[in-house]
Amino acid sequence: MRPPSPTPLPPAAALVERTVAWFGENRRDLPWRAPDRTAWGVLVSEVMLQQTPVVRVAPVWTSWMQRWPTPRALADASTADVLRAWGRLGYPRRALRLQECARAVAERHAGVVPDDEDALRALPGIGAYTAAAVVAFAYGGRSVVLDTNVRRVVARVIGGHALPAPTQTAAEVRRAAALVPASAPQAAAWAAASMELGAVVCTARSPRCARCPVADLCAWRAAGYPGDVHADRRRAQGWAGTDRQVRGRVMGLLRAAAGPVPLATFTTDGDDAAQLRRCVDGLVADGLVQRVGPDDDVSLQLPA
Numbered sequence: 001m002r003p004p005s006p007t008p009l010p011p012a013a014a015l016v017e018r019t020v021a022w023f024g025e026n027r028r029d030l031p032w033r034a035p036d037r038t039a040w041g042v043l044v045s046e047v048m049l050q051q052t053p054v055v056r057v058a059p060v061w062t063s064w065m066q067r068w069p070t071p072r073a074l075a076d077a078s079t080a081d082v083l084r085a086w087g088r089l090g091y092p093r094r095a096l097r098l099q100e101c102a103r104a105v106a107e108r109h110a111g112v113v114p115d116d117e118d119a120l121r122a123l124p125g126i127g128a129y130t131a132a133a134v135v136a137f138a139y140g141g142r143s144v145v146l147d148t149n150v151r152r153v154v155a156r157v158i159g160g161h162a163l164p165a166p167t168q169t170a171a172e173v174r175r176a177a178a179l180v181p182a183s184a185p186q187a188a189a190w191a192a193a194s195m196e197l198g199a200v201v202c203t204a205r206s207p208r209c210a211r212c213p214v215a216d217l218c219a220w221r222a223a224g225y226p227g228d229v230h231a232d233r234r235r236a237q238g239w240a241g242t243d244r245q246v247r248g249r250v251m252g253l254l255r256a257a258a259g260p261v262p263l264a265t266f267t268t269d270g271d272d273a274a275q276l277r278r279c280v281d282g283l284v285a286d287g288l289v290q291r292v293g294p295d296d297d298v299s300l301q302l303p304a
């Protein structure tokens with residue numbers, strides 16, 4: 001007599017189980033996943049990865065952690081050094097917030113990164129995503145880790161949509177929460193695995209469905225890849241000529257300089273003087289740049 005066929009797993013359970021198994025075979029070796037990583041290293045990596053790709057973060061993270069391996073070490077660093085080390089990761093306010101976070105961990109938590117989501121979210125610069133990620137990746141705890149990659153995987157496999165809504169919805173969070181396994185180790189494994197699947201297989205522009213471990217479960221694929229229903233709400237942001245580009249150029253020159261740089265240095269032919277002024281004002285207001293010298297001969301420098 002033939003043994004009875006195993007009962008198929010419900011789609012959500014199969015999604016989790018197969019994604020976790022796939023991750024076990026395919027996970028990338030990233031420095032913040034090394035066995036000797038610290039909770040602080042995980043937190044730093046998550047802040048750096050918020051708006052910057054892995055390939056650009058990895059070398060900066062490695063040298064950063066060698067230089068400032070603990071919250072106390074970063075708390076004591078000069079802000080100018082922190083901004084220089086942040087380099088070209090972009091959105092440098094994150095560096096300032098990370099240093100504030102280091103100081104808060106040193107003062108409020110005796111230098112130990114908390115393992116509780118509420119305590120993490122009370123730290124400067126730590127939002128819902130980063131707190132959940134630290135709980136899962138640093139402590140192997142149970143949390144709902146919902147970054148852009150996980151959102152895309154869930155939107156496609158469960159929702160049947162090309163992409164998630166431009167801003168996260170409460171229904172999306174509930175759907176993601178319902179997928180999180182009950183056991184903490186399994187929940188942490190699902191968090192890492194679903195992020196990895198979105199990052200390397202189920203990518204935004206060219207998903208590799210032929211290599212996908214959950215292709216047969218994917219509602220978007222089954223529906224014949226319908227178009228993005230939110231396309232008109234997504235505006236592609238150019239880079240050239242934007243305030244972000246001008247801010248980046250100012251920060252780049254200041255990082256490379258040993259001391260104050262005259263304001264006139266930042267102006268080139270064809271520049272929009274009002275835009276430069278606005279961007280410098282914004283950088284000063286953000287605490288990323290200081291003005292020094294008399295009003296008619298102002299120089300800029302990184303904060304001491």
Ligand code: SF4
Nearest residue numbers: 202207209212215218
């Ligand atoms: S089948 Fe394709 S679209 Fe669906 S989850 Fe896999 S990679 Fe993504």
